[in-house]
Amino acid sequence: VPRVLSGIQPTAGSFHLGNYLGAVRQWVALQESHDAFYMVVDLHAITVPQDPAELRANTRLAVAQLLAAGLDPERCTLFVQSHVPEHAQLAWIMNCLTGFGEAARMTQFKDKSAKQGADRASVGLFTYPILQVADILLYQANEVPVGEDQRQHIELTRDLAERFNGRFGATFTVPEPYILKETAKIYDLQDPSIKMSKSASTPKGLVNLLDDPKTTAKKVRSAVTDTDTVIRFDAEHKPGVSNLLTIYSTLTGAGIGALEEKYEGKGYGALKTDLAEVMVEFVTPFRERTQQYLDDPETLDSVLAKGAEKARAVAAETLAHTYERVGFLPAK
Numbered sequence: 001v002p003r004v005l006s007g008i009q010p011t012a013g014s015f016h017l018g019n020y021l022g023a024v025r026q027w028v029a030l031q032e033s034h035d036a037f038y039m040v041v042d043l044h045a046i047t048v049p050q051d052p053a054e055l056r057a058n059t060r061l062a063v064a065q066l067l068a069a070g071l072d073p074e075r076c077t078l079f080v081q082s083h084v085p086e087h088a089q090l091a092w093i094m095n096c097l098t099g100f101g102e103a104a105r106m107t108q109f110k111d112k113s114a115k116q117g118a119d120r121a122s123v124g125l126f127t128y129p130i131l132q133v134a135d136i137l138l139y140q141a142n143e144v145p146v147g148e149d150q151r152q153h154i155e156l157t158r159d160l161a162e163r164f165n166g167r168f169g170a171t172f173t174v175p176e177p178y179i180l181k182e183t184a185k186i187y188d189l190q191d192p193s194i195k196m197s198k199s200a201s202t203p204k205g206l207v208n209l210l211d212d213p214k215t216t217a218k219k220v221r222s223a224v225t226d227t228d229t230v231i232r233f234d235a236e237h238k239p240g241v242s243n244l245l246t247i248y249s250t251l252t253g254a255g256i257g258a259l260e261e262k263y264e265g266k267g268y269g270a271l272k273t274d275l276a277e278v279m280v281e282f283v284t285p286f287r288e289r290t291q292q293y294l295d296d297p298e299t300l301d302s303v304l305a306k307g308a309e310k311a312r313a314v315a316a317e318t319l320a321h322t323y324e325r326v327g328f329l330p331a332k
């Protein structure tokens with residue numbers, strides 16, 4: 001059975017619609033067909049300053065949301081990254097294999113450090129993609145379900161896996177990105193030229209799944225479209241409308257063509273009102289389920305304990321093999 005691995009940061013509290021449609025939704029589907037490993041990446045979270053109590057609470061909240069979204073601990077391995085020390089251990093080896101210039105070319109680092117001021121960005125933020133390489137290679141993942149913004153990091157993972165294998169002998173599976181064309185990039189509702197993101201979007205442009213459903217409906221109804229009136233998918237010329245059609249289609253299963261037909265001769269208002277309703281129907285039970293998992297910390301803890309145990313079994317084997325390849329003297 002092919003293996004998938006992916007992770008999500010616990011930093012923002014609520015997942016946003018881009019996280020869900022771009023990544024988590026695929027995770028849920030892939031647990032049926034793949035040996036699936038999913039984690040909440042708290043080591044990645046601390047690449048920017050975090051309040052300890054908030055980080056802990058947000059990590060639980062992330063797990064609760066993943067379960068609410070449909071991850072089933074019987075069908076996948078769900079764990080918290082810091083519960084598996086091998087991530088940091090393999091990351092060190094990968095750090096030593098990566099060129100400084102190679103790491104400096106990562107566009108996400110360039111964007112994020114520019115926002116913080118280059119001198120304030122941590123070295124951890126700089127090596128973030130290399131920790132991600134370790135995350136993936138530890139599990140010998142065949143595919144990595146992520147949004148488009150992660151493509152460059154998967155490329156780096158492939159390069160480093162090949163480099164290590166070439167230098168030390170076949171050790172790592174070289175993974176492929178699993179990026180669905182339709183939902184690879186969900187756009188900001190107020191500025192459809194940028195991706196919906198917790199750091200770059202304004203509150204009105206960002207749909208948080210745990211927002212009050214009324215707030216969500218309002219955001220959808222005030223989404224920016226264009227001065228044309230036709231409801232048609234055209235990502236280049238009509239990015240706002242196309243984004244709404246993508247969201248609508250993915251949440252309901254209706255094809256884009258069918259939606260274009262349904263809204264022929266109707267105005268943007270009708271599309272937005274209906275999509276607002278679709279969103280409310282989606283987020284309302286999601287919020288309830290998330291709360292139920294939060295209210296049951298024992299179940300949550302036991303899911304994570306089991307997940308960490310399963311993850312560590314795989315990670316420890318890969319790390320031991322890697323240590324041997326590198327030439328570390330085995331501890332007796």
Ligand code: AQP
Pocket residue numbers: 007008009010016018019020021022023145146147148149150183184185186187195196197198199200
């Ligand atoms: N707008 C998006 N469209 C499609 N996929 C997206 N992802 C994020 N935004 C979109 C995917 O969500 C997964 C988890 O991402 P993360 O935990 O790394 O969160 P992030 O990338 O930090 O989320 P943001 O909002 O994009 O944060 P900032 O603003 O800090 O960069 C990933 O698979 C990601 O591709």
